[in-house]
Amino acid sequence: MVHQFKNNGYDIVLDVNSGAIHVVDDMTYDVIALFEDKTSEQIIEELGDKYSKEELKEAIEEVQELKDNGELFTPDNYEGYITDLIDKRPTVVKALCLHIAHDCNLACKYCFAEEGEYHGRRALMSYETGKQALDFLIANSGNRVNLEVDFFGGEPLMNFDVVKQLVEYGRSQEKIHNKKFRFTLTTNGVLLNDDVMEFANKEMSNVVLSIDGRKEVHDRMRPFRKGAGSYDLIVPKFQKLADSRDQNNYYVRGTYTHFNTDFSEDVLHLADLGFKQVSVEPVVTDPKEEYCLTEEDLPKLFEQYDKLAAEMVKRKKEGKDFNFFHFMIDLEGGPCVAKRLSGCGSGTEYLAVTPWGDLYPCHQFVGNEDFLLGDIWKGVQKTDIVNKFKKCNVYSREKCKNCFARFYCSGGCAANSYNEKGTINDTYDLGCELQRKRVECSIMIKAAEADMESGTEEE
Structure with a gap:
């Protein structure tokens, strides 16, 4: 099983069963999409208007080699x-x-x-x-x-x-x-x-x-029983504890809801407060609740994860990186x-x-x-x-x-x-949709980090 996706300028191919990940060019991406169901001749014919015959032949050979090496189309x-x-x-x-x-x-x-x-x-x-x-x-x-x-x-x-x-x-x-x-x-x-x-x-x-993020977001969902917000009380304490642990072995953990589908702003707010270990997760609740996430929210949430991933790559280049729990995959x-x-x-x-x-x-x-x-x-x-x-x-x-x-x-x-x-x-279907998007963003970040290490990232 192979999964292909594009994210923040990267063409990425994941071989699901082996875990192998390939960052490829547009032509190889297109070849892989046809590889299992069509012969080499059919692939060349179908893609001949976009790429030269010689280039396609070379790409097909490379894909075949990856398959032979157990890095593409591997069995479960x-x-x-x-x-x-x-x-x-x-x-x-x-x-x-x-x-x-x-x-x-x-x-x-x-x-x-x-x-x-x-x-x-x-x-x-x-x-x-x-x-x-x-x-x-x-x-x-x-x-x-x-x-x-x-x-x-x-x-x-x-x-x-x-x-x-x-x-x-x-x-x-x-x-x-x-x-x-x-x-x-x-x-x-x-x-x-x-x-x-x-x-x-x-x-x-x-x-x-x-902590849920921005003051207005946090205080709306995490008040005291008499209604007052808790943000101003806890933030200095959390900053002190995080610093006292050298910004390791802790994380600030928030929940986003239908009320803050722009949750990437909450993640970045927490990072701007100095926290290096951040988790902001989707609420799971009764569909009758007004703050419940809905299927209609998904396009906005996907956009937010893509935006967050791109910003994390940018901050990494600037030396202002932080960890986001749901993007941490090995x-x-x-x-x-x-x-x-x-x-x-x-x-x-x-x-x-x-x-x-x-x-x-x-x-x-x-x-x-x-x-x-x-x-x-x-x-x-x-x-x-x-x-x-x-x-x-x-x-x-x-x-x-x-x-x-x-x-x-x-x-x-x-x-x-x-x-x-x-x-x-x-x-939990909505959670599955979000998880798939997070995995794609995580892999894209790893690809960008590899580019940074090799000095090949695009300006």
Whole structure:
């Protein structure tokens, strides 16, 4: 399978199954488009008005050579691999999302957690429950050494003392069980202070800072419960934390909606504030909500991603570069095959824990009793649900089979699929459209960076 596209002046060809990427001229681009379905003579006849016969012959030979070398039109050899993976690989838990607080000091309008309540009650996780969660993770992680724990909410800093106690407990268990914890924290920044920053810089491998972009955009969607905006309070704190971490191992994370389909301005606003690690993601919500993204928004959103990609290339040349989370793809190493086929591991390797110890496949399923797996004392009891998630991959989703982006998104989010289609084995269609555009932009940026390194970029 081959995918061809043009972006910001580049003609790009992606060989989906091998992952090989080719930046080509117009003639080679046109030859590749006909190569599988037509003979050399038919290609020359069809393109003869645009290019010379000799040039076309040379291009056809080059394309054939790429095919012979396994860099174009390669077969898909992964479907059998994922079947063996499901049947033979034992499942171990390697990551927990600890809902340290089902409570929040903001009232974000798009929050899937209902201001931290998750369709249930407000609650803070006790130290005893958190300790049992870490014990559960250690006990169910098999021989895996590196374990991940994200302190999540609601707003986890509303329960900061317990966060500190649990980190201390986790560190005390590392040598005993030959484990290493990687702790992360997601915060809206309202309670962020010097003590929290000092602790985070010592213990947190990554910190996620929630901010939507421009002041008017952020304050519209992320106000306090009485209506006041939170932008002015959090921005100086976030800037201080980012600088204190040398602009690494954190990212500012925003959400764009129907109200700011010009979201590239929000990304660039965050970059102009000095943030080097930025993520601004599309809202996923009930279609009845006025801020929900629609199919009619797609042309504008595609334009925004193209605009952002071009601006990032420009800023890279000027030495003012920054990372945009959705454009960060590794074209050489990248995730392992299992990860590329099966995704985030929700429901199998990655679980969410409520403040009272219930287990769910991930934070987005919390509160949906149909996905309650068990608890941290008795363990996972609904193994039938786990098996459904284990079998969820790019080959279990019919729409993924012919999608060029499938090995970059791993089929997309199971929760988004369930919320739109009622099954984890389908896709969230609008999200797929956006993902495909992001992959194209990501590849274009890599092509431009390669040109910069070789000194061949066009002025």
